[in-house]
Amino acid sequence: MSTLLVTGSSGLIGSEVVDYFCRLSWQVHGVDNNMRADFFGPGGDTRWNQRRLQELHKNFQHHELDIRDRNAVDSLLQALRPTLLVHAAAQPSHDLAASRPFDDFDVNAGGTLNMLEATRQHAPEAVFAHMSTNKVYGDRPNTIRLQELPARWDYDDPMYTGGIAENFPIDQSKHSLFGASKVAGDIMVQEYGRYFGLRTCCLRGGCLTGPNHSGVELHGFLSYLIKCNVEGRTYKVFGYQGKQVRDNIHSLDVARFIHAFWENPRIGEVYNIGGGRGNSVSILEAFDRAAQLSGRKMVYEYIEQNRAGDHICYISDLTKMRTHYPSWNISKTLDDIFQEICGSAKRRAVEPDDFRVASMLGSRLA
Numbered sequence: 389m390s391t392l393l394v395t396g397s398s399g400l401i402g403s404e405v406v407d408y409f410c411r412l413s414w415q416v417h418g419v420d421n422n423m424r425a426d427f428f429g430p431g432g433d434t435r436w437n438q439r440r441l442q443e444l445h446k447n448f449q450h451h452e453l454d455i456r457d458r459n460a461v462d463s464l465l466q467a468l469r470p471t472l473l474v475h476a477a478a479q480p481s482h483d484l485a486a487s488r489p490f491d492d493f494d495v496n497a498g499g500t501l502n503m504l505e506a507t508r509q510h511a512p513e514a515v516f517a518h519m520s521t522n523k524v525y526g527d528r529p530n531t532i533r534l535q536e537l538p539a540r541w542d543y544d545d546p547m548y549t550g551g552i553a554e555n556f557p558i559d560q561s562k563h564s565l566f567g568a569s570k571v572a573g574d575i576m577v578q579e580y581g582r583y584f585g586l587r588t589c590c591l592r593g594g595c596l597t598g599p600n601h602s603g604v605e606l607h608g609f610l611s612y613l614i615k616c617n618v619e620g621r622t623y624k625v626f627g628y629q630g631k632q633v634r635d636n637i638h639s640l641d642v643a644r645f646i647h648a649f650w651e652n653p654r655i656g657e658v659y660n661i662g663g664g665r666g667n668s669v670s671i672l673e674a675f676d677r678a679a680q681l682s683g684r685k686m687v688y689e690y691i692e693q694n695r696a697g698d699h700i701c702y703i704s705d706l707t708k709m710r711t712h713y714p715s716w717n718i719s720k721t722l723d724d725i726f727q728e729i730c731g732s733a734k735r736r737a738v739e740p741d742d743f744r745v746a747s748m749l750g751s752r753l754a
Contacts, residue, residue: 393470395419395455395503396477398434400601400608401519401593403441404639405474405646410445412647417468419453419477423495427484428604437600455499465506472650473511475503475577476519478570481607482695485566493569500573504580504588512586515653517646518577520590521570522660522704525552526561527697534701540631540670541701551635551665551705554592554658564697574658581656589649591642594662594704597725598639599732610636610674611729617678618733622687627694630671633701635663638720638728648713657712662704667722677722681730 392409396402397418410416418441425433441448453460455477478496479485485492500518507514522529529552535544543549558571574590581588595609603611605624616623642661649657669677675686710717720728 390414390471391468392416392472392474393419393465393468394474394476395499396475396519397441397450398422398438399424399476400598400639401596401642402474402476403437403600404598405476405643406441406445406448408640408643408647409472410441410448413447416445416448417451417470418448419451419455419464421452421454423454423479424602427479427481427488428607431604432602434602437602455502456494458502461502462506462509465510469511470514472515472517472646473503473507474517474519474646475500478519479566480521482523482564482566482697485564485569489565492565493572496566496569497572497576501576504576504586508580508584508586512584514587515650516577516580516586516588517649518573518588518590520574520577520592521567522552522592522594522662522699522702523563523567523697524558524571524574524592525556526558526563526567527699528557528561529702530700532701536631539672540633541628542633543701543703548703550707551662551703552660553705554660554708562697567697578656578658585655587653587655589654589657589659591645591659591661593637593642594660594702595634595636596639596642597636597729599728600639601729609634610725613671613674614678614726614729615733617675617684617686618682618730618737620684620687622689625671625688625690626698627692628700630675630688630690632699633668633670633703634699635665635668635703636722636725637661637663637667637718638725641718641720644719645709645713645716648716652713654712659709660704660706661709662702662706663718663722664706665703667718667725668703669722677726678730681726682734
């Protein structure tokens with residue numbers, strides 16, 4: 389029986405990967421210590437998702453472990469020797485990294501190194517898929533010539549009609565401390581492939597999203613936006629007239645690509661994994677879509693100052709992914725994504741999970 393180890397297994401991508409491979413009858417192990425609740429407070433708590441996976445899948449085992457604990461990581465890899473390792477654990481916020489730089493770097497760079505070295509020592513034949521980010525490109529995408537349209541920014545350079553490819557430069561740009569720590573992990577994953585021959589890939593995500601995302605203001609664009617709309621809360625727009633564009637990929641399509649990579653792995657590869665132009669949307673466009681689904685007008689506040697290192701327009705070029713893995717493609721449209729997230733947000737607003745409520749109350753009382 390094939391064995392999968394997923395870090396950040398209670399998060400959006402981690403939980404989707406757990407669910408996907410459990411349904412294929414793999415033996416799946418998850419590593420998570422709910423640090424997202426520490427980073428973002430009760431709104432980021434993922435214990436509800438951990439409980440959901442444990443109740444749903446008998447072939448899933450949760451491990452309460454901090455990836456910064458080198459000895460614990462080494463012991464776990466020695467015991468499990470997985471066939472596939474999906475490293476999705478991270479500190480994912482620009483803003484939080486600036487206030488907690490050591491935590492950010494220790495998780496994103498140090499934790500990734502811990503996972504890589506333990507894999508090299510105990511499971512060198514494993515396939516290692518690392519969830520990186522498009523923030524490794526820093527704010528260089530903002531140097532692409534743009535055109536301002538009524539509700540969005542878009543590229544005004546034919547070279548980027550299909551989006552940003554993997555050969556886009558990462559140097560001489562402002563990354564944010566989060567982007568810098570993710571660059572360190574990304575390059576290390578590539579190097580363990582090229583230097584040691586491990587079968588690794590870096591998946592530089594655009595906006596990864598889906599109904600199981602615990603979106604918060606500092607991370608989880610679409611999930612948080614729709615949640616604010618459903619609950620009638622004020623959403624803050626930071627600069628660029630609200631016309632900034634992101635391409636959105638459903639977490640299921642990420643899991644599907646990881647499966648395709650496992651079936652035909654490569655060494656030290658890099659892929660820009662996002663929704664592509666077809667799944668791109670601006671904040672203003674997202675407001676309209678959310679309002680149509682919920683029946684609620686979007687309440688928002690505009691703040692002139694944009695977030696440091698933020699992208700004005702980012703669309704992933706999926707050409708390389710589709711060329712290397714022609715059986716893979718986007719299966720969830722932007723309409724599918726909005727409908728699923730809105731449906732989930734409505735259910736949680738009306739009938740919140742008892743365990744989730746208990747966790748939130750405990751966090752407030754602590």
